[in-house]
Amino acid sequence: MLRLRPYKECDAQDIVKWIKSEFAFRQWSADRYKKYPITSADMNLYYQKDNSNGNIWGMTAFNEMGVVGHFTMRFTDDNRNELRLGFVIIDSAQRGKGLGKEMLNLAIRFAFEFVKVSKITLGVFENNLVAIQCYKSCGFKEVSLQNVESYLCLGETWNCIEMELTQQ
Numbered sequence: 001m002l003r004l005r006p007y008k009e010c011d012a013q014d015i016v017k018w019i020k021s022e023f024a025f026r027q028w029s030a031d032r033y034k035k036y037p038i039t040s041a042d043m044n045l046y047y048q049k050d051n052s053n054g055n056i057w058g059m060t061a062f063n064e065m066g067v068v069g070h071f072t073m074r075f076t077d078d079n080r081n082e083l084r085l086g087f088v089i090i091d092s093a094q095r096g097k098g099l100g101k102e103m104l105n106l107a108i109r110f111a112f113e114f115v116k117v118s119k120i121t122l123g124v125f126e127n128n129l130v131a132i133q134c135y136k137s138c139g140f141k142e143v144s145l146q147n148v149e150s151y152l153c154l155g156e157t158w159n160c161i162e163m164e165l166t167q168q
Contacts, residue, residue, distance in 0.1 A: 002102045004110060007047070007058025007070065012040035014067045018092045026153040027128045028089050055080075058087075059110075061103040068094050069103040073111065076121065083111045085122040088131070100131075104138045112167050119167070123149055123160040132161065140165045 019025045022036040033042065050056045061069030071088040085107060090100045111117050122140065124131050140163040149160040 002061045002063050002068065002099065002106060004059050004061055004103075004106050007060050007072075009040075009044045009047075011058075011060045011067050011070065012043040014091070015070050015089060016040050016043055018089055020092055023154065024092075026151075026158070027125055027131070028087065030125075030151045030153065030158075059107065061090075061099070061106065065094075067091070068099055071103070071107060073107070073115075075117075080115075081117055082119045082121060083115060083117045085120060088122070095130075100134045101137055104134065108138060108165065117167075119164055121162065121164045123162055125151075125153075125158045126161050127158060132163075135163050138165070 016038055019028060019037065025033075025036045025038075033046065035042075047058060056072060056074035058070065058072050060067055061071075068091045069089065072086040074084050074086065076082045076084045085104075088100075088104070090103065108120060111120050120140075122135065124135060126132075143162050143164050145162050149162070150157050151160075152158075
């Protein structure tokens with residue numbers, strides 16, 4: 001059974017070990033980090049810039065085995081009605097066991113029931129088919145945007161699929 005708690009700096013030492021290739025790293029972080037691999041210090045330095053920003057926070061999923069997942073949440077509107085998930089990752093050794101879906105369902109419940117938002121959004125690269133399927137299994141739907149978000153990753157242009165989930 002998974003639980004959620006706020007991200008702690010000590011979580012980074014586990015999270016950075018889950019990223020086994022630069023391809024997977026870019027699927028997770030796009031161009032947000034300039035170099036691969038990153039260290040736990042790099043991750044914490046990146047997150048420290050948002051410490052005083054009450055509109056963004058990290059969450060950690062854990063179970064009896066320890067830390068198994070991570071994601072960020074941030075408000076995207078001044079009214080704090082929309083929340084965006086980012087940096088979603090599951091321990092690479094634990095993938096395929098349903099933990100991603102379980103973690104996302106906890107995030108969804110937290111967002112709707114405790115944060116009281118009306119919509120949750122996320123972006124996922126179109127080359128990340130496993131993540132897309134996981135998001136869809138949690139109820140997220142693809143939405144069309146006028147301008148597709150794209151990033152230059154590993155010498156290629158990677159397009160994002162925008163997904164959202166609204167409270168029923």
